[in-house]
Amino acid sequence: MFASRGLLRSSRRLVGGISSATRTYVNLSKPSTSVAVLELDRAPVNSLSKEMADAVSAAIKEAEGDDKVQALVLKSSNPKIFSAGLDITEMNNPEVERLEDFWRSIQDLFLTLYGSRLSTVAAIEGHSPAGGCLLAMSCDYRVMTEGENFKIGLNETKLGIAAPYWLKDLFVKTIGNREAELGLGLGKLYSPSEALSVNLIDEVVKNEDVLEVAMKEAETWAKIPPKGRVASKVMLRSEMMDELREKKELDVGWFRDFIMEEGTQKGIDAYLKSLGGKK
Numbered sequence: 001m002f003a004s005r006g007l008l009r010s011s012r013r014l015v016g017g018i019s020s021a022t023r024t025y026v027n028l029s030k031p032s033t034s035v036a037v038l039e040l041d042r043a044p045v046n047s048l049s050k051e052m053a054d055a056v057s058a059a060i061k062e063a064e065g066d067d068k069v070q071a072l073v074l075k076s077s078n079p080k081i082f083s084a085g086l087d088i089t090e091m092n093n094p095e096v097e098r099l100e101d102f103w104r105s106i107q108d109l110f111l112t113l114y115g116s117r118l119s120t121v122a123a124i125e126g127h128s129p130a131g132g133c134l135l136a137m138s139c140d141y142r143v144m145t146e147g148e149n150f151k152i153g154l155n156e157t158k159l160g161i162a163a164p165y166w167l168k169d170l171f172v173k174t175i176g177n178r179e180a181e182l183g184l185g186l187g188k189l190y191s192p193s194e195a196l197s198v199n200l201i202d203e204v205v206k207n208e209d210v211l212e213v214a215m216k217e218a219e220t221w222a223k224i225p226p227k228g229r230v231a232s233k234v235m236l237r238s239e240m241m242d243e244l245r246e247k248k249e250l251d252v253g254w255f256r257d258f259i260m261e262e263g264t265q266k267g268i269d270a271y272l273k274s275l276g277g278k279k
C-alpha cells in the first residue's frame with residue numbers, strides 16, 4: 001500500500017518483501033502487517049519547517065489509508081536527535097503570510113497525529129525539545145533512549161516565546177498541573193530519567209533497543225480490537241481537538257502577533273545565533 005499522494009517526492013523499493021517509501025523529509029515503511037514506521041529525516045536536526053510538518057502529516061494519513069495498519073512507530077533517522085522542534089528560521093524575521101501558513105501546518109500536524117486512528121508509539125532517539133516534545137506527547141506511548149545529556153521538554157520560555165494554549169493543555173494532561181507549571185515556567189528540559197519520573201515518557205531504553213521496544217509496544221496496541229480502542233481515544237482527546245478546530249484562526253492570529261513583536265524577534269534572533277555558536 002502506501003501509494004504516493006502526489007505532493008511528495010517519493011521513491012519505492014522492496015526490502016526483504018517489505019514495501020518501503022522514501023520521500024522528502026520522511027520515510028514510511030511497513031515492517032509488519034499491522035504496524036507502520038514513520039522515520040523523520042530532515043537533516044541536521046529534524047526541525048519542523050512548514051514542508052516538514054506537511055510531509056509528516058501526509059505520511060500519517062497515508063499509513064491510516066491502509067486498513068490493515070493499526071499502529072505507527074514514529075522514529076528519527078538521527079540516533080541523537082528525535083526532533084529539535086519547530087524550525088526557528090520560520091519564525092526569524094518572517095514574511096507574515098508564510099508565518100501564518102507555517103502555523104496552520106503545525107496545527108494540522110498536531111491534529112493529525114494526536115487524532116490518528118492509529119495507536120502511535122514515539123521512539124524518542126535523543127533530544128526532543130519543544131516541538132519535538134509536542135510530537136512525542138501527541139503519541140499514545142513514549143519510549144526514550146537513555147543518556148542523561150539527552151533532553152525532552154518545553155523550553156519555549158527560554159527563547160522568549162510561550163507555548164500555545166493547546167500545547168500547554170497537552171503538557172498538563174501528560175504530566176499534571178503542578179509539574180507543568182514548573183516545566184513551562186522554567187522552560188525545563190528533562191533528562192530521560194527525570195522525564196520518566198514525571199510521566200512525560202513511559203520507558204527509558206538502551207539506544208540499540210529503542211526500535212525493537214517501540215515495535216513490540218506497537219504490536220501490543222495493534223492487537224487491541226480497534227473499535228473500542230479508537231472510541232476510547234476519541235473520548236479522551238476530542239474535546240481538546242474540537243476546541244482547537246474552532247479556534248484555529250484565532251490561534252493563528254495570536255501566534256502571528258506574538259512572533260512579529262519586535263521584542264520576540266530580538267529574542268529569537270539571539271537564540272538562533274547562539275545555536276551551535278555557528279550562526
Ligand SMILES: CCCCCC/C=C\CC(=O)SCCNC(=O)CCNC(=O)[C@H](O)C(C)(C)COP(=O)(O)OP(=O)(O)OC[C@H]1O[C@@H](n2cnc3c(N)ncnc32)[C@H](O)[C@@H]1OP(=O)(O)O
Binds near residue numbers: 086089127164
Ligand atoms: C505564541 C508563540 C508560540 C510559539 C510556538 C511554541 C512551540 C514550539 C516552539 C519550538 O519548537 S521552538 C524550537 C525549540 N528548539 C530548541 O530550542 C532546540 C534548539 N536546538 C538545540 O538545542 C540543538 O540544536 C540540539 C537539538 C540539542 C542538537 O545539538 P547539536 O549540537 O547536535 O546541533 P547544533 O550544532 O546545535 O545544530 C545543528 C544545526 O541545526 C540548527 N538548528 C538546531 N535547532 C534548530 C531549530 N529548532 N530550528 C532551526 N535550526 C536549528 C543549528 O542552528 C545548527 O545550524 P548551523 O549552525 O549548522 O547552520
